[in-house]
Amino acid sequence: MEPVIFEERKTQIHRKGAEPFSISCNKSSLAGAVSQRACVFCGSRVVLYPIADALHLVHGPIGCAVYTWDIRGAMSSGPELHRLSFSTDLREKDVIFGGEKKLYQALVELIDRHGPNAAFVYSTCIVGIIGDDLKAVCKKVEAEKGIPVIPVQSEGFKGNKREGYLAACQAMFTLVGTGDTSAISPLSVNILGDFNLAGEIWIIQDYLKRMGVEVVANITGDGRVEEVRRAHGAALNLVQCSGATMDLAKMMKEKYGIPFKKVSYFGIEDMSDALYEVARFFEDKDPDIMVRTQDLVREELTALYPKLQTLRKDLEGKKAAIYVGGAFKAFSLIKSFRHLGMDVVMVGSQTGTEEDYQELAEITDEGTIIVDDTNPLELSAFIKEKDVDIFVGGVKERPIAYKLGVGFCDHNHERKEALEGFLGMYNFAKEVHATVTSPVWNFTPRRRKSPIAAPDVAVCAGEERTS
Amino acid sequence: MKKAEPFVSTTNACKMCTPLGAAVAFKGLEGCVPFLHGSQGCATYMRRYIISHFREPMDIASSSLGEKDAVYGGKANLMQGMLNVIGKYKAQAVGIATTCLTETIGDDVSQILHEFKKECLAELNGDMPALIHVSTPSYGGSHMEGFHAAVRSMADQLADPAAAKHNGVNLFPGFVSAEDIRHLQDIFAHFGLSVTVLPDYSETLDGPALEDYQNIPGGGTPLDAVRAMPGARVSIECGRTIKAGLSAGKVLQEKHGVALHSLGLPIGLRESDALFATLESLAGCAAPRRYALERGQLLDAMVDGHKYVAGKKAVVYGEEDLVVGMTSFLSEIGIKPVLVATGGESGLLNEAVSVVTEEFPGEPPQVRDGVDFYQIVAEAEALEPDLVIGNSKGYRELARARNIPLIRVGFPIHDRFGSQRVLHVGYRGALNLYDMIVNALIEKKQDDSPVGYGYI
Numbered sequence: 038m039e040p041v042i043f044e045e046r047k048t049q050i051h052r053k054g055a056e057p058f059s060i061s062c063n064k065s066s067l068a069g070a071v072s073q074r075a076c077v078f079c080g081s082r083v084v085l086y087p088i089a090d091a092l093h094l095v096h097g098p099i100g101c102a103v104y105t106w107d108i109r110g111a112m113s114s115g116p117e118l119h120r121l122s123f124s125t126d127l128r129e130k131d132v133i134f135g136g137e138k139k140l141y142q143a144l145v146e147l148i149d150r151h152g153p154n155a156a157f158v159y160s161t162c163i164v165g166i167i168g169d170d171l172k173a174v175c176k177k178v179e180a181e182k183g184i185p186v187i188p189v190q191s192e193g194f195k196g197n198k199r200e201g202y203l204a205a206c207q208a209m210f211t212l213v214g215t216g217d218t219s220a221i222s223p224l225s226v227n228i229l230g231d232f233n234l235a236g237e238i239w240i241i242q243d244y245l246k247r248m249g250v251e252v253v254a255n256i257t258g259d260g261r262v263e264e265v266r267r268a269h270g271a272a273l274n275l276v277q278c279s280g281a282t283m284d285l286a287k288m289m290k291e292k293y294g295i296p297f298k299k300v301s302y303f304g305i306e307d308m309s310d311a312l313y314e315v316a317r318f319f320e321d322k323d324p325d326i327m328v329r330t331q332d333l334v335r336e337e338l339t340a341l342y343p344k345l346q347t348l349r350k351d352l353e354g355k356k357a358a359i360y361v362g363g364a365f366k367a368f369s370l371i372k373s374f375r376h377l378g379m380d381v382v383m384v385g386s387q388t389g390t391e392e393d394y395q396e397l398a399e400i401t402d403e404g405t406i407i408v409d410d411t412n413p414l415e416l417s418a419f420i421k422e423k424d425v426d427i428f429v430g431g432v433k434e435r436p437i438a439y440k441l442g443v444g445f446c447d448h449n450h451e452r453k454e455a456l457e458g459f460l461g462m463y464n465f466a467k468e469v470h471a472t473v474t475s476p477v478w479n480f481t482p483r484r485r486k487s488p489i490a491a492p493d494v495a496v497c498a499g500e501e502r503t504s
Numbered sequence: 505m506k507k508a509e510p511f512v513s514t515t516n517a518c519k520m521c522t523p524l525g526a527a528v529a530f531k532g533l534e535g536c537v538p539f540l541h542g543s544q545g546c547a548t549y550m551r552r553y554i555i556s557h558f559r560e561p562m563d564i565a566s567s568s569l570g571e572k573d574a575v576y577g578g579k580a581n582l583m584q585g586m587l588n589v590i591g592k593y594k595a596q597a598v599g600i601a602t603t604c605l606t607e608t609i610g611d612d613v614s615q616i617l618h619e620f621k622k623e624c625l626a627e628l629n630g631d632m633p634a635l636i637h638v639s640t641p642s643y644g645g646s647h648m649e650g651f652h653a654a655v656r657s658m659a660d661q662l663a664d665p666a667a668a669k670h671n672g673v674n675l676f677p678g679f680v681s682a683e684d685i686r687h688l689q690d691i692f693a694h695f696g697l698s699v700t701v702l703p704d705y706s707e708t709l710d711g712p713a714l715e716d717y718q719n720i721p722g723g724g725t726p727l728d729a730v731r732a733m734p735g736a737r738v739s740i741e742c743g744r745t746i747k748a749g750l751s752a753g754k755v756l757q758e759k760h761g762v763a764l765h766s767l768g769l770p771i772g773l774r775e776s777d778a779l780f781a782t783l784e785s786l787a788g789c790a791a792p793r794r795y796a797l798e799r800g801q802l803l804d805a806m807v808d809g810h811k812y813v814a815g816k817k818a819v820v821y822g823e824e825d826l827v828v829g830m831t832s833f834l835s836e837i838g839i840k841p842v843l844v845a846t847g848g849e850s851g852l853l854n855e856a857v858s859v860v861t862e863e864f865p866g867e868p869p870q871v872r873d874g875v876d877f878y879q880i881v882a883e884a885e886a887l888e889p890d891l892v893i894g895n896s897k898g899y900r901e902l903a904r905a906r907n908i909p910l911i912r913v914g915f916p917i918h919d920r921f922g923s924q925r926v927l928h929v930g931y932r933g934a935l936n937l938y939d940m941i942v943n944a945l946i947e948k949k950q951d952d953s954p955v956g957y958g959y960i
């Protein structure tokens with residue numbers, strides 16, 4: 038068989054045990070390789086999207102806005118402006134004569150119509166080429182309308198999703214520090230890097246509340262402009278996801294001296310660790326917080342464990358493959374699968390760093406395939422090679438798994454199922470169980486080794502296709 | 505007709521961008537990999553979008569231009585990308601569509617392909633796949649222009665001028681569902697007519713479960729069949745709003761003298777009748793009994809259900825060709841299309857809608873092109889529709905917000921299962937639509953009623 042790995046991509050794939058660790062990453066996607074990645078614009082759109090009382094205007098041709106219309110599962114407890122898709126829908130004459138005038142008019146029109154608390158203006162590839170002065174237009178509208186109008190420099194071709202995260206953080210950082218911070222509790226945090234998919238941030242907020250910790254700003258799930266403005270009043274930043282909001286945390290540390298902690302809310306250990314980290318941080322100020330936290334974790338686990346054990350019986354020894362946007366999620370997923378008695382045999386991400394992959398290599402079993410910025414050809418080959426039972430990925434990965442008769446769990450920005458917290462662990466286990474134990478795999482051609490019909494077989498004489 | 509308010513901004517567009525349509529069309533050619541010349545994001549976004557409708561793998565390659573390429577031109581990336589995709593996918597054909605970016609920086613794709621063929625032939629061991637290209641700047645139209653343009657490019661660029669005359673028919677069905685394509689193929693088969701349907705994604709985007717992953721799914725219009733199109737006895741092209749210069753049928757007519765029948769999408773009774781009449785004349789015989797029966801069953805259903813639908817008002821939106829077909833059908837069954845809206849701007853919609861509605865009494869529907877959902881919702885408000893008909897995009901702001909049933913047709917449908925299997929065309933398609941519509945109205949009546957009627 039032809040090798041499926043592109044020569045140019047060999048260094049982006051590592052097999053644990055077979056060779057000393059080395060992987061290259063954060064490269065541009067290989068032309069023609071059908072990368073699963075999107076673009077800079079995508080990165081910043083993902084991060085800023087859930088700020089629900091802001092206007093998100095995509096300056097560019099229609100596609101960029103249309104394909105990002107309400108595709109995320111980010112929920113809001115109040116306004117829902119973020120779920121609409123705004124675009125300047127650039128046309129030929131704008132491309133020739135420049136789109137600044139149209140952008141100005143569009144902004145004014147939309148701000149008048151919706152009365153948002155801030156506006157984010159995203160630039161797309163074409164804006165980068167025609168050279169519209171986004172900053173100048175935003176400044177002008179800001180002065181006229183009296184709300185922050187923030188340019189997001191997210192031209193799609195200027196790197197990959199990571200650069201988009203940075204652009205988003207820079208945009209948000211212009212808001213931080215502009216709000217009133219009086220009356221904020223000394224036991225207070227900002228939740229960074231959680232997008233409130235399927236209401237997940239509410240699960241985390243509930244835990245923090247039970248611990249006696251105030252949440253100042255949700256950045257950005259269920260986010261509000263006013264919260265971001267006063268985020269610098271919090272005592273601690275909790276940063277989930279190694280990529281998306283880390284830059285903001287760093288900027289806030291530098292300028293406002295707010296320390297941050299990297300956390301994950303996925304799986305039992307990581308969720309508990311996150312809460313304990315917070316408790317330890319505030320122990321000086323509130324000596325009882327640790328006890329409250331221990332009680333909380335105990336309570337949750339007592340409820341969760343028996344339920345997990347029941348599911349685990351059917352899952353023991355099954356094999357999982359993981360391909361997600363950010364590497365941080367992969368760590369938690371590997372641990373979660375271990376709780377279910379399952380082995381992770383392939384793991385990869387769109388935007389992992391070398392350190393991320395190094396760490397993945399350390400915690401995975403021998404023989405595990407570790408991959409950066411992969412594509413359908415490689416994914417299908419790895420799935421087959423490792424004979425996996427479940428694949429964890431996003432919408433673009435789903436049909437690859439299903440075609441091959443492999444279970445699937447959506448763990449991407451678009452999921453509608455809460456997977457964070459102890460509750461989320463249970464939801465995750467249920468979903469894994471539901472897909473891995475489905476009877477349908479008994480009938481799919483690959484597992485059965487009996488294809489329904491070989492392609493191009495002769496049709497029996499006289500048979501016609503009937504409707 | 506009243507002009508819609510000239511908003512500057514677009515809110516919730518009722519269209520997609522040009523290369524998306526091209527990618528779907530290219531997917532209907534056997535052994536073809538769609539390839540977008542641009543930066544990576546466009547291809548990935550479109551894949552995601554198409555996947556959510558079809559629930560099938562949808563590989564779209566990209567030349568993944570970076571900042572440098574955007575400044576100095578994307579030639580090197582396009583060449584390397586094609587080599588990669590041809591090498592790994594063993595593509596028989598590559599359908600190259602430009603994006604806004606490469607249109608704006610002004611890459612001359614046909615020149616680059618010309619050089620590619622010269623320079624890379626050896627590297628490919630003399631095995632050069634068919635390279636079809638189409639220019640699809642999104643600021644020059646919607647996904648429908650992209651779709652038609654790609655179909656036209658395939659018919660034009662693959663056509664063999666020396667193709668032998670044959671008795672087959674070329675069918676350009678337009679942007680219909682996978683099920684529609686299968687149904688059309690069956691109809692032709694039952695007429696005993698040999699047909700080349702372009703594009704044919706009935707299998708590539710609605711394929712079987714597999715034992716092994718196919719880099720390129722099976723199915724699609726065979727390349728040789730497209731090459732032979734100039735030899736066909738006639739072409740049939742469906743779509744009343746295909747802009748001049750984007751018609752595959754016309755290009756075959758002009759360059760190769762293939763006679764052309766231009767029809768609407770065969771949705772509803774009369775548009776289906778037009779197709780069947782064409783087929784009868786081509787086959788030289790009456791339609792097979794099964795279709796006479798289907799037609800009769802449709803009429804029977806229309807009679808049985810006419811009171812449920814009588815005087816109901818519908819808002820129809822989506823692709824221009826589709827809304828023309830739906831409008832035609834609704835008018836036939838006694839539902840009043842009060843607003844016919846689209847994000848497309850072919851300039852041909854008004855005329856097409858009046859042609860299919862003119863024989864019915866009463867006010868003609870409001871026709872709006874180049875609108876977004878913000879405008880559609882605003883207009884719909886005063887019209888008080890009983891029914892909304894279109895893709896998933898009208899669900900939240902239009903249907904749900906007003907508690908009006910939404911009949912999902914067209915593309916994209918990503919909040920229901922089985923989108924690729926929705927049958928719109930032919931008598932059977934009309935019957936399917938009819939059942940959906942009547943049942944939605946009955947369900948609404950039940951839901952709104954204080955009495956739990958078990959018989960309605």
Ligand code: SF4
Nearest residue numbers: 100101521546604642
């Ligand atoms: S840049 Fe153009 S081609 Fe790409 S997604 Fe946006 S509108 Fe579509």
Ligand code: SF4
Nearest residue numbers: 076078162193545546
């Ligand atoms: S045009 Fe650029 S910004 Fe828009 S989707 Fe494509 S790559 Fe992303």
